[in-house]
Amino acid sequence: xxxxxxxxxxxxxxxxxxxxxxxxxxxxxxxxxxxxxxxxxxxxxxxxxxxxxxxxxxxxxxxxxxxxxxxxxxxxxxxxxxxxxxxxxxxxxxxxxxxxxxxxxxxxxxxxxxxxxxxxxxxxxxxxxxxxxxxxxxxxxxxxxxxxxxxxxxxxxxxxxxxxxxxxxxxxxxxxxxxxxxxxxxxxxxxxxxxxxxxxxxxxxxxxxxxxxxxxxxxxxxxxxxxxxxxxxxxxxxxxxxxxxxxxxxxxxxxxxxxxxxxxxxxxxxxxxx
Amino acid sequence: xxxxxxxxxxxxxxxxxxxxxxxxxxxxxxxxxxxxxxxxxxxxxxxxxxxxxxxxxxxxxxxxxxxxxxxxxxxxxxxxxxxxxxxxxxxxxxxxxxxxxxxxxxxxxxxxxxxxxxxxxxxxxxxxxxxxxxxxxxxxxxxxxxxxxxxxxxxxxxxxxxxxxxxxxxxxxxxxx
Numbered sequence: 001x002x003x004x005x006x007x008x009x010x011x012x013x014x015x016x017x018x019x020x021x022x023x024x025x026x027x028x029x030x031x032x033x034x035x036x037x038x039x040x041x042x043x044x045x046x047x048x049x050x051x052x053x054x055x056x057x058x059x060x061x062x063x064x065x066x067x068x069x070x071x072x073x074x075x076x077x078x079x080x081x082x083x084x085x086x087x088x089x090x091x092x093x094x095x096x097x098x099x100x101x102x103x104x105x106x107x108x109x110x111x112x113x114x115x116x117x118x119x120x121x122x123x124x125x126x127x128x129x130x131x132x133x134x135x136x137x138x139x140x141x142x143x144x145x146x147x148x149x150x151x152x153x154x155x156x157x158x159x160x161x162x163x164x165x166x167x168x169x170x171x172x173x174x175x176x177x178x179x180x181x182x183x184x185x186x187x188x189x190x191x192x193x194x195x196x197x198x199x200x201x202x203x204x205x206x207x208x209x210x211x212x213x214x215x216x217x218x219x220x221x222x223x224x225x226x227x228x229x230x231x232x233x234x235x236x237x238x239x240x241x242x243x244x245x246x247x248x249x250x251x252x253x254x255x256x257x258x259x260x261x262x263x264x265x266x267x268x269x270x271x272x273x274x
Numbered sequence: 275x276x277x278x279x280x281x282x283x284x285x286x287x288x289x290x291x292x293x294x295x296x297x298x299x300x301x302x303x304x305x306x307x308x309x310x311x312x313x314x315x316x317x318x319x320x321x322x323x324x325x326x327x328x329x330x331x332x333x334x335x336x337x338x339x340x341x342x343x344x345x346x347x348x349x350x351x352x353x354x355x356x357x358x359x360x361x362x363x364x365x366x367x368x369x370x371x372x373x374x375x376x377x378x379x380x381x382x383x384x385x386x387x388x389x390x391x392x393x394x395x396x397x398x399x400x401x402x403x404x405x406x407x408x409x410x411x412x413x414x415x416x417x418x419x420x421x422x423x424x425x426x427x428x429x430x431x432x433x434x435x436x437x438x439x440x441x442x443x444x445x446x447x448x449x450x451x
Contacts, residue, residue, distance in 0.1 A: 039305055040318070041343035047364060048353035054360045060367055065318070065348045 002072060002097035002105055003115030008141035009094050010049035011179035012115060012188075017052045017059055019185055020090060026058040028084030032074050032095040035065045042066070046094060060084065071104040072097045078108055078216055079252065104219075106134045107212040110205060111195045113137045113188075116156065118149035123159040132159050136172050137191045143176035143183055150176065213251045214243045220255045225262045232265035233258060300434045301345060307441045308346040314448050315371060321440070322370040324352035324361050326389065329379035334406060338374060341433040342440070358388040362396055370401070371444045377407040382417065390421050402443045406430070 001009050010031070017027050031046035042065035053059040062084075064074040072095035084091045095105055097114075106112045114135035116126075126132055138156050143149045153174050160171040173191050177184030199205035218239060222230055233239050239258065246254060312318045323339045325332060332354050339351040350368050352361070365373050377385060386405055393399055405417060406426035414425040423443045430436055 035348075036343060039344050040309065040346040042348045043339060043343045044348060044350045045353075047350060047368075053363070053367070054357070055363065061364075063350050063368055067318070 001092060001094045001113045001115060002102050002135070003139075004117060004120065005096050007115040007117045007120075008179050009096075009115050010046045012139070012141050012177060012185070013092055013094055014050050014052050015177075015179045015182055015185045016092075016189060017050070019189060021052065021056060021058055025089040026087075027060075028088035028091045029053075029059070029061045030077055030080045030084065030091070030093050031061060031063045032066055032072060032077055032093065033063065034096060035067050040067075058088075060088065066095075072102065073104050073108065081108060082252075102131075102134050104215070107215040109212075110199060110208060111136045111192055113139060113192070115139045115141050116152055118142050118145045118152050120152055121155070123155045123162070126156060126159045127162070132156070136195045137188070138172060138174040139177050139184075139188060140174070141177050141179055144178040144180050210244065210247065213254075214240050216251050217243055217255045217258065221258055221262065224259060225266075229262045229266065232262050304345045304434055304437045304441065307438070311441060311445060311448065314450075315444075318346070318348050319372075319441070319444060320348040320350065320368065320370045321372045321374060322350045322352060322361070322365050322368060323374045323376070324356050324364070325354040325376045326356050326358055326361055326385045327377055327379045327381050328355060329377070330354050331378045332376075334378070335374075335376035337433060338376065338406065338436070341437055342374075345434070345437045347437075347440075358385060358392050361389055362392040362398070365393070365401060366396055366398060371448070372440060373401060373403045374440070375403065375405045375407075377405065377409075380408065382407055382409055383413060386417055386422060387420060400447060402447050404440065404443065406436075 001013055003009050013029065017029070020027055029050065031044070031050065033042055033044045033046065035042040044063035044065060046063055047053070047061060050061050053061045062080055064077060064080065066072065066074050069075065073093075077093065081091055081093060093105065093109055097105060102112065102114075112135045114131055114137070116138065118140060120126075138160070140149050140153045140156065153176055157171075157174045160174065175184055175187055175191060177188055179185070199208065218230075218236055221239065230236060230239065233242075242258070243254060308319050321342055323335055323342070325335050335354075336351070339349045342349045350364065350370060352364055361373065361375070373389070375386065375389065382405060386403070389403065393401055393403070402423045403421070404424040404426070405422050409417070409425055409427055414427070417425050424439055426436060
């Protein structure tokens with residue numbers, strides 16, 4: 001779940017969680033907030049609105065500071081999501097994002113929900129921010145504000161009809177919700193279930209998770225060893241191919257294994273440059 | 275009506291402007307201590323700030339939360355009107371190094387003791403707890419005897435000093451490097 005600050009992501013997520021809990025599903029949440037560039041500290045405020053976890057053992061929330069990372073995730077987010085996924089029926093990641101920064105988030109999750117504020121902008125603004133390309137479900141929250149929310153939903157829908165989507169396929173749904181009075185929450189849940197069913201129909205889910213895994217391992221290796229280190233394994237393409245071969249292994253084990261190989265290669269003299 | 279002429283009063287909520295001009299050098303010193311503690315903790319210092327009980331005077335807790343962020347801590351701010359159960363649950367799930375409670379309702383005795391009791395039951399008796407509020411010295415003494423590491427009152431307006439002491443408290447309880 002991503003979107004601009006104040007769009008109502010946490011409140012909407014809280015409404016979703018209550019509904020899921022009523023149906024007996026357990027929920028794990030990783031809530032990522034940005035770190036201050038100036039102090040390195042972070043104000044993690046999502047628990048204020050995610051109130052459903054109070055005394056319910058079926059809900060778990062962990063707040064994470066993004067630390068030095070841009071792009072809406074923390075280093076430990078993937079690990080957190082993996083662990084929670086082993087324990088809870090559904091896992092949500094909540095993060096601030098306003099467009100292109102969602103690439104990493106999209107690579108981590110099966111379904112990406114973008115929450116917009118009523119009056120957030122017109123078609124062109126959504127298009128230039130790049131928010132239309134990745135999300136699988138669009139939500140205009142605060143529908144109780146009336147016409148402003150409906151107009152934003154129309155702007156989003158017409159923008160989605162115009163532009164080209166990263167993954168191709170049909171235009172994603174645009175929903176109106178009100179976390180305040182609960183309107184549209186059931187529809188949002190249904191849209192998420194529909195998207196998941198679509199992914200399960202073909203090889204969509206497997207491909208999406210494989211892409212996410214490749215992105216994660218490549219990024220982890222590149223951050224630690226740079227493009228110079230990656231070149232020692234034959235470059236990004238070669239690493240991708242190896243990751244696809246080892247489709248069953250865990251991404252964390254693969255990152256560690258390939259990292260060890262790079263370190264080994266770096267100890268030897270550099271190959272002659274061509 | 276007067277409201278039409280003069281506008282409507284909106285009671286201030288949220289964090290007001292800083293009550294004190296923060297001398298940059300002291301802030302930087304505390305920040306350096308916070309950052310220096312991270313290798314020992316294995317990650318940046320993370321604290322939970324919340325208000326148990328029924329008073330809604332959130333300004334103090336929010337000043338503390340923002341100040342803690344400014345000296346480099348990762349602050350889970352949980353908001354107001356929490357139960358001791360919620361606070362202990364959050365502290366456990368979030369993996370914080372310290373809990374800071376703000377209570378201005380006068381019910382610090384009952385609430386703090388219950389938090390301490392629940393921390394023990396959750397196996398978190400080592401997790402340091404500090405409390406701020408309108409707390410008479412005799413009560414403060416009782417709270418400290420019960421295991422509260424520091425008690426702050428409105429006399430402690432130097433937020434940077436409070437942050438410095440929070441670093442002391444966490445450093446005392448953290449495993450040696």
